[in-house]
Amino acid sequence: MAASISDMEKLQKRMLVLSLHLRSSELQAEPFLGTNTCMSSAESELVDEVLSTNEPGNALYKMVAGKHRSVYEPIFYFFRHHPELVNPVEMLKDDHRELTMRQLKAIVHDIGFKPLTLLTEDPAKYFALTEAVGHIDLSLGIKLGVQYSLWGGSVINLGTQKHRDKYFDKIQNLEYPGCFAMTELHHGSNVQGLQTTATFDRDTDEFVINTPNEGATKWWIGNAAVHGKFATVFARLILPSSSSGNADMGVHAFIVPLRSMQTHAPLPGVEIRDCGYKVGLNGVDNGALRFHNVRIPRDNLLNKFGDVSREGVYSSPLPTPNKRFAATLGELVGGRVGLAAGSVGVLKAAATIAIRYSLLRQQFGPPNKPETVILDYQSQQGRLIPMLASSYAFHFATEYLVDRYVEMKRTRDDEVIADVHALSAGLKSYVTAYTAKSLSICREACGGHGYAAVNRFGSLRNDHDIFQTFEGDNTVLLQQVAADLLKQFKKKFEGGALTVTWKYLRDSMGTYLSQTNPVVTHRDGEGHLRDPNFQLDAFRYRTARLLQTAALRLRKLTKQHGSFEAWNYCLNHLLTLAESHIETVILEKFIEAVHRCEDKTGKSHLKLLCDLYALDRIWNDIGTYRNQDYVAPNKAKAIHRLVEQLCHEVRLVATELVDAFKIPDYILRAPIGLKSKQYSEYSQIIGF
Template identity: 55%
Template sequence: MADAGPLQRLGVLLKHLTLGDTDGHNGIALSPTAARGVSLPRFDTTVMESYLDELSSVKEDVYETFRHRPNLLPATLEGLSKEEHRELARQQLKLLLKAGYSPLRFYLHDIKKYFYLGELLAVVDLSLTVKMGVQYNLWGGSILNLGTEKHKKAYFEDIDKFRLPGCFAMTELYHGSNVAALQTEAVLDIATDEWIISTPDDGALKWWIGNAAEDGRAATVFARLKVPSPDGSGTLVDHGVHAIVVPLRDEAGTVLQGVEIKDCGYKVGLNGVDNGSIRFLGVRVPRENLLDRFASVDRSGQYRSPYSASRRFAATLGELTGGRVGLICSSLGVLKASLTVAVRYGATRQQFGPANAPEIAVLDYSSQQEKLMPMLASAYAIHFTSRYLVDQYAEAKRTKEEDVIADVHALSAGLKAYVTNYTATALSVCRECCGGHGYAAVNRFGMWRSDHDIFQTFEGDNTVLLQQVAGLLLKKYKERFAVAPVTATYRYLRQWAAESLPPNPLVSHETSVRHLRDPAFLVRALRYRTGKLLFTLAQRLSKHTRRMGQFQAWNKCLSHILTLARAHIESVMFERFLDGVNNCPDADCKKSLKVMAEVFALQRIQADVMFRNDDYVAAEKVKAIGRLLERLRAEIRAQAVPLVDAFNIPDHILRSPIGLSHQDPYDHYLEGAGWTATTPLTS
């Protein structure tokens, strides 16, 4: 508003929040309803933010870079054509490069900083995050992880500086998750020492390839490697899917001969990413273009690999785990942003109240707390788990230890599926919690939902990834307990869950608050659930496999399989959350983190009927958990604003009028509609 300066806005906000005392955070007040009975101390937001983000200086620098280019931070993207949005994402990426950031060097030398950058940029524009991921994690990462030193030397600098935009051409029209069934062919012509890349039919068209429609000048193409048989018969030996670098365009951007590219057009979201489909019509590339870290072919056509075919294929895909880690971090960034908006709006928006009394904040309603407070707790759980995963990923890259690599693969697969699905759900809930104003494009929920939705599909469909997690758990179970079923049951549960089984029925009926908040009880309960699901799944699969075969048995048990994977991930998340609580050096911050960790675990126990069916938690105990959860949610509500403030997302990056930290949320609505307020707003 032209005549609304900072003092006027402050006056408006204070008038709007006449109930209660201010909490000392961003001028947002807490009503007496929320303040009564609160046992948590007020923590220092800057201390919590510092504990959460050891790289907070990077955040400040990156976001400050964008502060000086407001033209690259539009209030809404809904009115942009796909061409305009693609140019915006291009310019955003170039701004980062011009500011001195080197994503590919981060990826190679400081992987924590690379993934952290992805989380930060997700709030700027998810198209930017995905475009960066395609260029550096997928295209650049495939060169670094699947190639050898000659490939790194040939491509590194041009990829890093975005002089050589590239693609990751794996997915085909007929095959996405089933990489082993890809149809694109790479046939070796021994006479010319070249690979001939061909698309045998329409089903083999490379599809949804990021950077392909406009920018990509080269691609890592996944194709079936076929070489002439050494017996001289003229037949071709198919060695399965390998990765080969294939040029797509010249320096002027002209598509090369033998390559056809079509634009995939408008998508539900992420229209700043230029997805395309590609056909190869006998494109010839040098034999050295094979990314040969795991397998090589010499001048005579001799194929060599130190691995069996299955191990080589697994090693190839295993090197692409970083893509999933990146999606987890970016999804977390969106989750934090959406919760920031919903919590701040809920703390300021007043609606109804007792008779003859002022209206109260919507966040003071228990129904609103039931929706948002567990999500806030889960965001913190995901934060600590993702940090742990990034640390483990860095350790796996450094040591190359097989056990660490296997653990990272399992956790990244399960966490990617869990987090992206959880964030998709949370975005809808946060939108609903903001009422009609959440539906306005300018408040960004619609864009976040549309852009983020595909995270549940790419880098591994979530359903497929959860099956991988369950498969790995079953493999470990069978390796450890190849004994009689009854013996295996108790041996497994003792080893997996330590003292998970209640020593006597009294534990099932124990309802004291001290017991319910005991981390040992919560850990044992979640481990018990995972152990029981794993054992019963193994028994079901064994029974059905004898009768109908392995594939049909797996399909019949699919719901059970997915439930097991989710339970395992939640158990891991809670334990990593507890690590975050225990390692916190500040007593006040630690108390708030502990309450959120308790809510995270108790809500899962309350919601899962298995605990009641097994009499692990008796009916009266379930009721006690419900009462405790209501109390703990109210405690978190009293700290909700500083808890989201600790995410430290600046207003110029958040760009949601109802979620800004220092302004009346209605100012931007008035401006956008052409209104000039002549008197302070009331609620």
């Protein structure tokens, strides 16, 4: 009898597993549903069992989405069952802002996330949260970032325990919605040039905040126009001195109340204006702020790196203004980390929509035969397949960046801090610029249907576009990467050690710059071209060459024109150097991810994508390699042919590759990007 019961249990289990496989489209549309749903615990365990099979899509899912399933699952499930909180295609600005605030409150109060706790205790989960809510609406992702990364992060990271005790819980539960007031009308990237002042008044033990001229108006301040009650205001700390006039101690951060807690009206001396409609992200209420003799307690100075006593005496644990300024900005680097990771999420969504539609849409074909799926055309593959490879490459690179950021917060190691600062600047710049271009390519690749607002390319493109400016203009950030490379280059030749990110230059600079072996320059076999050693050496050679020539040019031009003009004369060269280095780091992390994958088929798919990422980048810059005789003509042609071949091979598994992102249909919300019934869903939008 026991055997009979056991057999029956096995049969029931097999039937349930079979039913789950038969519901594969539903599982793929709802990949994160588990014990938070109406499924039984046994069904939930079996879902995990099905997802853990050796199918390549599932193996890849584990690597690109499964790590943070506990974050994605409740977000996606909640919004599926609350359609009233899902963005309509068309919405007025004021309605969008209110919906975004309702969504944020739902995440905190209804779902129960504690974003500020995650930011301080588990940053990796916090960044996963921002990516997940970005799939709901990028305005929601940015508003969450303003409240917690910027307003909350500045209070916690730039303040001391007294600020944490007073503000932490109320920022977390949205009782204190706030702003990050750094950017001014005349100053954005040049933070040291900010003009807002905070003058200490010894008689009252207060700081007096003033906007001295029109150019000092705080501008583009998220949360300011409607919801913000407080702001972290960056201003010049002025100390009156009887002997030598006022002493300017440089830019510091201050907590400034903006609105009454009871009436929500602006407080005396605080002027608030609405920046109005933007190109995108109209769910975020950006405003402008001016201050007229606004008095705040001395305790409202965020005093981790600089403090003022009751007697008006300034003190700091850091010896110079430049070090204080660098430490202040260094604490805010998490914003760049989040933007890089969030941009990858946008690229995944766009690639999913465009590739699924390209696998559905048929156009032309041989006479008397069915029309051809447009992703079978080499031209369509050339537009979309390298983009798919890049989305995987960027995922692993930003995952590494998040890990380094977590290590930085844990260890406070100076070397790691410097590494994260440069790496976050470079990845944020490179990834956001690539994604911005890709969104337009996806729109064009989907033809007229890509132009329909309901298919989301327009909103994704417009909402994401500002990512290239947020947290530092991309061109400025790339210069920071180049400057750090040059500093490390100088240290190496003075006997110093390079930091972790630049380690590939530490011992091999001479090797990469030596005369290339003529035999190697002509090798064009597929095995050689797909060898990660060849690919990495090519990337590293280009970076080393650019670094050496940039250093020589700067040295020569500085003697002739001075350092500022020399830098300007070399600026395009330096931007190319920074991009080359970041591409090298991305490839390194992709190769490491291939090695980590334990599933044989999944590993094969990742290797395809990695080879395509590497060889496509080499081909796109083939002129550099030809000019340096690093690649002979026959080898260049072989690389081009292999890129096209790899695009075709990746196309054959494109469905599995985009499905591994596990963005549910009801979250993707683009009819042409659904897993099935695309045309019927699309037709229903207009009433058929």
